[in-house]
Amino acid sequence: MSELGEFLRQRRARIQPSDVGLPELGRRRRVPGLRREEVARLAGVSVDYYVRLEQGRGTGVSAEVLDAVARVLRLDATERGHLHTLARPPRDTYRRTPRRIRPGLRLVLDSMAAPVFVLGRCMDVLAWNAAADAVVGFSELPPRERNMARHAFLAERGGRLYPEFERVAAETVTYLRLDAARYPDDPELAALVAELTAGSPLFAELWARHGVREKTSGRKLLLHPRVGELDFGYETLVPPGEPGLLLVVYTAEPGSATAERLAALTAGTAAAAPAASTAAAAPTAVPA
Incomplete structure (x- = not known):
């Protein structure tokens, strides 16, 4: 069918x-x-x-x-x-997602205290700031695992990071399903879906439901190994002139337990920020 x-x-x-x-x-x-x-x-x-x-x-x-x-x-x-x-499928939609972000956007990331990262096509993580690195540990991941879908379904630490894993998994699939229809001729996206389907029975089950959802805003509950539970809101923004990129910002209510834990977690990251910036700007691996 x-x-x-x-x-x-x-x-x-x-x-x-x-x-x-x-x-x-x-x-x-x-x-x-x-x-x-x-x-x-x-x-x-x-x-x-x-x-x-x-x-x-x-x-x-x-x-x-x-x-x-x-x-x-x-x-x-x-x-x-x-x-x-x-x-009414679109024609000639495939455009390779940039593997680097422009310097001005890089400065915006580094100037923000909130955890923020940039997603490209296929949910590849292209860049992040020091706070996001402290929360998720992007710089510790092999380049191939710097992909939110692979991280959720194929990486062992991905499941441990999300206490509400089933909800996160379902949302991740709906985002990919929406992009798969918008870019039906994207070989990287098709290869990623095939890889996830073969490697994760849960992904295959969720993919077969044909759910779709825009990545706009919501809630993200994380379980950090150092500070425990972090209950973030998140907002997703499209940088002007970069329709293929998404800027994801994690937010915490001032004075909340999450805000306090985030402050404790990021207290020692100021010196590491330049290193995180350099690593984040490097190209990510093309999904196989």
Whole structure:
């Protein structure tokens, strides 16, 4: 089944007939959720048209039809955009992500007291400041492991770092799934997904759910070996002129236990900041 078809099937399965005002009729259903003919009727299209769409044969499908299907399946804004991307794939989207960040952005990182790091395509960690290094230990990782997805699913220390590992794992997969649709011709991303699928049964299970989510803001609970639990909020920003990069900032409420522990953790890092800066600017390994 096509990526589009699997996504629609997964979303159909989570909608019960009663959710959209359809009677149950007492018949046993062979599949969970809505049937394809029910989606078609509610979206105002023929059953044959919807079946062709779900089979990936709906070439030239209109935005209006996609929006009608999204409404029936109760897709959120990110899922709706993902549906449009899958149904009308972008062309010639692949651009190699820069392996270095510009000097001005490097200075911004080093001037910030909060932990902050830069992600490129495939969730590669391209740069970080001293506070982020103190929290996550990027400089201690082999270059190949400076990737948030590999770190979560394939590195032993990754699982120990996240007490809420299942939530972190699920979120990581949804970010990658969204990028995989936006950049379907990216060989590095395809290779990373193949590597994670082969190396982690959990990743394979989560990938098959076709969940998508933008990396914007949220909460990140970490268990640091020196200071214990760190309960951060995080904000994700796109640097101007760098659409392929994400600036991730961990935040702590002033006066909170996390703020105090972060201060203790970073108290001795000022002298190490130049070394962290130099290491962070080095190119990361290309996912194999």
